[in-house]
Amino acid sequence: MNNILVYCEIENGRVADVSLELLTKGRGLAAQLGCKVEALAVGSKLSDVEKELMRYGAHIVHVADDERLDPFRTLPHAAIITGVIKTEQPQIVLFGATSVGRDLAPRVSSALKSGLTADCTSLEIGNHTDAKGNSYTNLLYQIRPAFGGNIIATIINPDHRPQMATVREGVMKKEPLPAPVQGDVKKVEVKKYLQDADFAVRIIERHIEDRKIDIKGASIVVAGGYGVGSKENFKQLFDLAAVLGAEVGASRAAVDAGFADNARQVGQTGVTVRPKLYIACGISGQIQHTAGMDQSAIVISINTDANAPINQLADYAIVGDMNEVIPKMMKSYRENSR
Numbered sequence: 001m002n003n004i005l006v007y008c009e010i011e012n013g014r015v016a017d018v019s020l021e022l023l024t025k026g027r028g029l030a031a032q033l034g035c036k037v038e039a040l041a042v043g044s045k046l047s048d049v050e051k052e053l054m055r056y057g058a059h060i061v062h063v064a065d066d067e068r069l070d071p072f073r074t075l076p077h078a079a080i081i082t083g084v085i086k087t088e089q090p091q092i093v094l095f096g097a098t099s100v101g102r103d104l105a106p107r108v109s110s111a112l113k114s115g116l117t118a119d120c121t122s123l124e125i126g127n128h129t130d131a132k133g134n135s136y137t138n139l140l141y142q143i144r145p146a147f148g149g150n151i152i153a154t155i156i157n158p159d160h161r162p163q164m165a166t167v168r169e170g171v172m173k174k175e176p177l178p179a180p181v182q183g184d185v186k187k188v189e190v191k192k193y194l195q196d197a198d199f200a201v202r203i204i205e206r207h208i209e210d211r212k213i214d215i216k217g218a219s220i221v222v223a224g225g226y227g228v229g230s231k232e233n234f235k236q237l238f239d240l241a242a243v244l245g246a247e248v249g250a251s252r253a254a255v256d257a258g259f260a261d262n263a264r265q266v267g268q269t270g271v272t273v274r275p276k277l278y279i280a281c282g283i284s285g286q287i288q289h290t291a292g293m294d295q296s297a298i299v300i301s302i303n304t305d306a307n308a309p310i311n312q313l314a315d316y317a318i319v320g321d322m323n324e325v326i327p328k329m330m331k332s333y334r335e336n337s338r
Contacts, residue, residue, distance in 0.1 A: 005090035018096030023056035044070030064188035075198040083193035097166040115157040117142035145268035170272035223249035227282025267292035285310025
């Protein structure tokens with residue numbers, strides 16, 4: 001059985017979190033399939049990158065190290081990835097659903113004449129029998145929201161290899177092993193795969209702006225839904241977040257209503273978070289939202305509806321008006337945190 005290959009994004013010598021999340025998930029998938037996990041790192045000055053990738057379970061690390069590969073350009077990176085896949089012939093190839101992954105994966109899948117499922121939120125191994133009675137085993141179930149997040153679709157690719165998917169950031173855990181894998185490092189022969197035409201695009205200037213809103217990395221998230229009522233009422237969530245040292249999130253309904261910026265959206269079509277504390281204010285608790293926060297350690301719900309679905313998920317449910325509850329919470333926190 002061929003292996004699982006994870007393309008690992010690297011920026012300024014740092015491996016992207018989503019790549020480490022995919023290696024962690026890849027370990028579990030590989031255990032089910034009885035195969036190994038391979039990682040592919042493409043860039044410049046990649047000394048010791050294999051150590052980190054092996055800490056997350058990579059048995060084989062392919063390193064394409066060339067000064068022409070940094071900063072990122074689509075054509076040379078795609079050429080190397082395509083070449084390595086053709087040589088190694090993995091059964092599954094995974095990319096992060098980032099701007100880089102969304103750029104590369106379709107181009108690579110097209111060159112390989114393989115399928116690709118974008119923006120997956122879950123990956124599983126399963127079997128399938130089609131309408132003609134043909135049975136397929138050990139398929140990659142590529143699970144993602146569809147129709148605006150109103151349904152969850154499971155997509156399979158029984159006829160072509162590799163099975164390819166891009167996976168959203170934060171939906172999977174990032175867990176290093178207690179001890180790194182004692183794996184192999186394979187130096188990619190970069191010149192073998194590159195042509196002069198791959199460098200037709202020349203980068204004149206490059207500017208990277210830090211992410212101003214970091215919901216994914218917040219240990220406490222105060223989130224609001226359509227039930228908050230207005231953009232003005234959302235200011236109370238920012239006040240509570242300031243007191244708690246938290247970040248503010250929002251449901252899709254709240255974002256669509258203009259109560260909060262799109263960058264704050266939590267859920268299937270937004271950001272997936274795993275904070276230590278998640279305070280849900282005026283959020284009904286539909287699957288589109290809860291899929292993005294149900295791994296929170298503690299969930300507190302504030303809702304006027306005692307039967308709101310979010311209350312079934314919450315560790316603590318406060319039935320009441322957030323305009324009354326939040327000021328009391330802030331007062332109590334200030335008095336007891338002195």
